[in-house]
Amino acid sequence: MMLMSLWSPLRRKAEKFLRDEDGAGVVEMIMIIAVVIIVAIIFRDQLISFVQRLMGRAETTSNDMFNYNP
Numbered sequence: 625m626m627l628m629s630l631w632s633p634l635r636r637k638a639e640k641f642l643r644d645e646d647g648a649g650v651v652e653m654i655m656i657i658a659v660v661i662i663v664a665i666i667f668r669d670q671l672i673s674f675v676q677r678l679m680g681r682a683e684t685t686s687n688d689m690f691n692y693n694p
Contacts, residue, residue, distance in 0.1 A: 664671060
């Protein structure tokens, strides 16, 4: 009888814990961040060359705008 009186509250708490979804958003965010990092690592060389091309264009455009000739 004593065991049954302890089992019922433990069972209710376990069921509540399993139905609780408060941490689900955190896990989803971690998974999204992990995927973005993995994609960045895979395409690292392409991303670096893309950023370098963008920076070169920005420098050329700003030099043309201000007529700056080094």
